[in-house]
Amino acid sequence: MKVGKDSAKSIMKTYCKPSDAQMSGDDLNMTYSGKDYSESVYLTFKKQYDGTFILSHASGNFPTDAVQTDDSYKSDWTKEQFDAINKGDYSNPSNGTKLEGILKDYPKASDADYTISIVREDEFKKELTVFYNDFKSEDGKLKTVYLLFDTTEDGDTF
Incomplete structure (x- = not known):
């Protein structure tokens, strides 16, 4: 994923539809959930002048075996x-x-x-x-x- 380049449409085409999606102003927030709450990816897209949504932030929570x-x-x-x-x-x-x-x-x-x-x-x-x-x-x-x-x-x- 590339912040500032990938669109919501291209992300959904590559990774399928999210588990949850919400609009807030010019932001589109999408969540991809794994087996439980500790496995989730959160994506935020900003609406552009042409109406497309471009990735502005991505984060993921994952279980760790370090602890x-x-x-x-x-x-x-x-x-x-x-x-x-x-x-x-x-x-x-x-x-x-x-x-x-x-x-x-x-x-x-x-x-x-x-x-x-x-x-x-x-x-x-x-x-x-x-x-x-x-x-x-x-x-x-x-x-x-x-x-x-x-x-x-x-x-x-x-």
Whole structure:
């Protein structure tokens, strides 16, 4: 798929009709869903002066095997441990704690997914989201920890 080039018509011709489609002003939003909510592709098209819709944004959520998940996860996070995480920023995500460091201490999460987004032609953004949810956690343990990891410049380190 090429942002700024592919039309809604060409996408549907290649990939068939979407699972869902909605119009909002000059935007056409299409969703292609997989087996469950963790496998979906979201496409946004902008209406052009000639009435065609051209792809302006694409993203997809996919399950990941980089993180082990456990449906019966029991919280092992404290507030002090969470506060000790270094947060990166968009200009330099490598300032943040790396995924491998988190997984060394907290190897199993309640859920995790991988997102790829395309906003400009040939410019991809990869993110990994890790959830640690235990709404019945014992005293002193956090009920929810939500971590979002961006890739560093090499594109493979979160």
